[in-house]
Amino acid sequence: MHQTLLTLAIIGYVAATGLALTYLVQRDELLHRLASLATLAAWVLHTGALIARAIELGRPPLASLPEAVSVAVWVVVLLEMWLERRYGLQVLGAFVLPVALAFSLQSTPMRPLIEPALSGAWVWVHIGLALVGIAAFVFNFAGALMYLLQERQLRAKRPGALYYTLPALATLDRLTYRTLALGFPFLTTGLLLGVIWAGAAWGSVFTFDPLALSSYVAWAVYAATLAGRAAGGWHGRRAAYFAIVGFVALVLTLGAGLLFPGKHAG
Amino acid sequence: MALFVAGLSHRNAPVELREQLAVDEDKLRELLRDVAATGVVREALILSTCNRVEVYAIADVPGEARTATFRQLCRHRGVEPASVETVLYTHADGEAVRHTFRVASSLDSMMIGEPQILGQVKDAFALAQSCETVGPALHTLFTQAFTVAKKVRTETEIARHAVSVSFAAVELAKKIFAGLDGKAVLLVGAGKMSELAARHLIEQGAFPLYVANRTWARAQELARALAGTAVPFDELATALATVDIVITSTGAPEPVIRREFVQPLVHSRRGRPLFFIDIAVPRDVEDSVNTLDGVYCYDIDDLKQVVDANIRERLREAHRAEALVEREVAKFLARLGDVEVIPTIVSLRERLEIIRSGEVKRTLARLPGATPETREAIEALSAAIVNKILHAPITKLRESSRAGSPRSWLELVHELFGLGRK
Numbered sequence: 094m095h096q097t098l099l100t101l102a103i104i105g106y107v108a109a110t111g112l113a114l115t116y117l118v119q120r121d122e123l124l125h126r127l128a129s130l131a132t133l134a135a136w137v138l139h140t141g142a143l144i145a146r147a148i149e150l151g152r153p154p155l156a157s158l159p160e161a162v163s164v165a166v167w168v169v170v171l172l173e174m175w176l177e178r179r180y181g182l183q184v185l186g187a188f189v190l191p192v193a194l195a196f197s198l199q200s201t202p203m204r205p206l207i208e209p210a211l212s213g214a215w216v217w218v219h220i221g222l223a224l225v226g227i228a229a230f231v232f233n234f235a236g237a238l239m240y241l242l243q244e245r246q247l248r249a250k251r252p253g254a255l256y257y258t259l260p261a262l263a264t265l266d267r268l269t270y271r272t273l274a275l276g277f278p279f280l281t282t283g284l285l286l287g288v289i290w291a292g293a294a295w296g297s298v299f300t301f302d303p304l305a306l307s308s309y310v311a312w313a314v315y316a317a318t319l320a321g322r323a324a325g326g327w328h329g330r331r332a333a334y335f336a337i338v339g340f341v342a343l344v345l346t347l348g349a350g351l352l353f354p355g356k357h358a359g
Numbered sequence: 360m361a362l363f364v365a366g367l368s369h370r371n372a373p374v375e376l377r378e379q380l381a382v383d384e385d386k387l388r389e390l391l392r393d394v395a396a397t398g399v400v401r402e403a404l405i406l407s408t409c410n411r412v413e414v415y416a417i418a419d420v421p422g423e424a425r426t427a428t429f430r431q432l433c434r435h436r437g438v439e440p441a442s443v444e445t446v447l448y449t450h451a452d453g454e455a456v457r458h459t460f461r462v463a464s465s466l467d468s469m470m471i472g473e474p475q476i477l478g479q480v481k482d483a484f485a486l487a488q489s490c491e492t493v494g495p496a497l498h499t500l501f502t503q504a505f506t507v508a509k510k511v512r513t514e515t516e517i518a519r520h521a522v523s524v525s526f527a528a529v530e531l532a533k534k535i536f537a538g539l540d541g542k543a544v545l546l547v548g549a550g551k552m553s554e555l556a557a558r559h560l561i562e563q564g565a566f567p568l569y570v571a572n573r574t575w576a577r578a579q580e581l582a583r584a585l586a587g588t589a590v591p592f593d594e595l596a597t598a599l600a601t602v603d604i605v606i607t608s609t610g611a612p613e614p615v616i617r618r619e620f621v622q623p624l625v626h627s628r629r630g631r632p633l634f635f636i637d638i639a640v641p642r643d644v645e646d647s648v649n650t651l652d653g654v655y656c657y658d659i660d661d662l663k664q665v666v667d668a669n670i671r672e673r674l675r676e677a678h679r680a681e682a683l684v685e686r687e688v689a690k691f692l693a694r695l696g697d698v699e700v701i702p703t704i705v706s707l708r709e710r711l712e713i714i715r716s717g718e719v720k721r722t723l724a725r726l727p728g729a730t731p732e733t734r735e736a737i738e739a740l741s742a743a744i745v746n747k748i749l750h751a752p753i754t755k756l757r758e759s760s761r762a763g764s765p766r767s768w769l770e771l772v773h774e775l776f777g778l779g780r781k
Binding site for chain 2: 121122243247248250251252253256257260261262263264266267326327328329330331
């Protein structure tokens with residue numbers, strides 16, 4: 094049940110991503126409407142899949158990393174639909190959905206459930222906070238990417254399709270700054286809890302765990318960007334480049350957790 | 360009785376002829392009354408703008424009506440009718456509906472998507488109404504045309520992007536700053552086009568405005584006109600540090616804004632973008648300024664390039680608008696046709712139902728021993744026969760109405776089935 098729904102949801106996300114990307118180039122209102130519909134349908138299926146999973150497990154589907162990533166995708170898509178409507182950002186889907194799709198493809202091969210090594214309320218808080226952080230950084234990344242593309246258009250002085258569809262530079266810069274400012278505290282607290290918990294459960298903060306290690310890198314990049322923005326007057330292009338580097342580190346973090354053996358896998 | 364549009368426009372008639380034929384409002388009233396007085400048209404509306412002179416009318420004999428109307432028009436304007444006859448185009452029925460929708464939606468305009476035409480059509484409609492030459496047919500047609508025009512405007516982007524240099528500059532500023540509220544503007548040099556661009560920016564909320572000019576008196580004069588502040592020309596660098604948008608249009612042979620002025624500002628502006636609109640030829644802003652972080656510089660050629668792209672964008676959208684109009688025309692014709700034939704179809708059905716139920720009643724009265732099954736079968740049989748007989752005439756009526764000529768068919772059906780006067 095859960096697997097079928099999830100597969101259908103992913104097919105829906107593939108369709109939505111394709112439509113959203115085509116809309117970006119073709120700018121046909123119909124494509125955008127179809128993309129929105131596909132997104133909504135896939136998200137509903139995804140909701141069903143998560144509920145089915147939760148009933149199957151008798152607990153929230155958050156204890157293993159693939160599960161948490163799947164929930165993160167669910168949150169991201171929900172936010173995407175909301176922000177798109179709220180701010181009239183019709184192109185947002187084209188930048189967020191591919192990322193969401195990549196994540197959800199990562200999270201499909203649900204391994205046979207190993208009784209999670211983690212337990213206790215701390216763990217739920219750790220996962221929940223990290224999850225909100227990740228969701229915020231997906232939008233941070235999308236905003237940065239849109240900023241760089243629009244900046245290029247404006248500098249090249251040859252308005253192309255993207256010039257018309259992408260929002261103003263100031264809007265995009267604000268989006269990346271806000272998502273950074275929102276995501277960072279969550280990521281930080283999530284990480285701190287993880288560190289404290291790891292110290293208690295694994296005996297050492299620095300046990301080799303690929304996810305933990307690369308998440309420190311991502312955190313450092315984001316910390317630097319935030320500091321640069323707040324104190325050094327960073328903005329625009331530089332801030333956008335950093336947002337992208339930070340996101341790559343974050344993706345590597347999740348990739349490491351999903352693909353390499355470590356204490357987060359399973 | 361048929362709808363037709365006849366006229367000439369920028370597409371086929373030279374401006375000399377168009378301006379000769381163009382009619383002002385008072386003359387238009389007179390003309391409409393004269394045309395109505397000839398009795399060849401049942402309804403008429405005349406649209407006269409600098410790009411087109413057209414008659415929209417309902418007449419029994421469209422060809423005759425067209426000739427008579429334009430003869431009147433030529434007489435009023437003192438133009439030789441022969442010179443007009445050769446360029447006149449005529450659209451009838453469905454074509455005329457399409458033309459009306461396209462004109463109102465600004466798809467037939469010289470600059471596609473220009474907003475004036477809809478207002479002009481509305482004025483022409485109001486004028487014809489006040490002259491009482493608008494009847495139910497033109498009323499339906501034009502109210503629908505206004506709806507379609509609005510739909511085209513909101514559902515496509517034919518009118519969205521600027522097609523003038525000064526508006527293109529404003530649009531670019533919005534792509535950089537999002538809103539222009541509270542963005543400070545500096546005008547360097549004074550010129551008509553830069554003043555226009557400044558006005559557009561102010562309308563969008565840009566404030567405050569500074570004016571710098573080599574001639575102090577001219578700076579003060581322009582500052583007064585635009586409710587801004589004059590700044591001395593040699594304090595340009597200071598002013599640059601505080602503003603967001605700079606419009607330059609001096610007659611200086613060398614650039615007045617050099618990279619070395621702007622470079623130190625980049626850091627102190629802490630990420631606030633700086634947008635130069637350089638309308639001067641030769642240019643006022645050094646080329647390399649555009650490469651500075653957060654600094655954007657558009658010269659007149661760049662702006663023209665943006666305008667060209669915007670025009671291409673409008674033409675692209677025009678394809679979508681045409682498709683939309685096409686759908687609306689089909690819908691309108693179908694509805695119009697059905698409206699015309701539906702009363703006849705209804706009375707035809709009623710007529711036959713009276714005959715059928717009467718005969719069934721009489722037959723059943725003579726069959727007292729009939730089982731409920733038999734009664735039901737007789738009902739069903741009679742209903743089926745009536746439906747089969749009605750199928751062909753009803754289809755034919757609908758078809759003829761969609762083809763635009765239901766009149767003779769309507770009469771025939773009334774006559775054949777004895778439906779009484781329509």
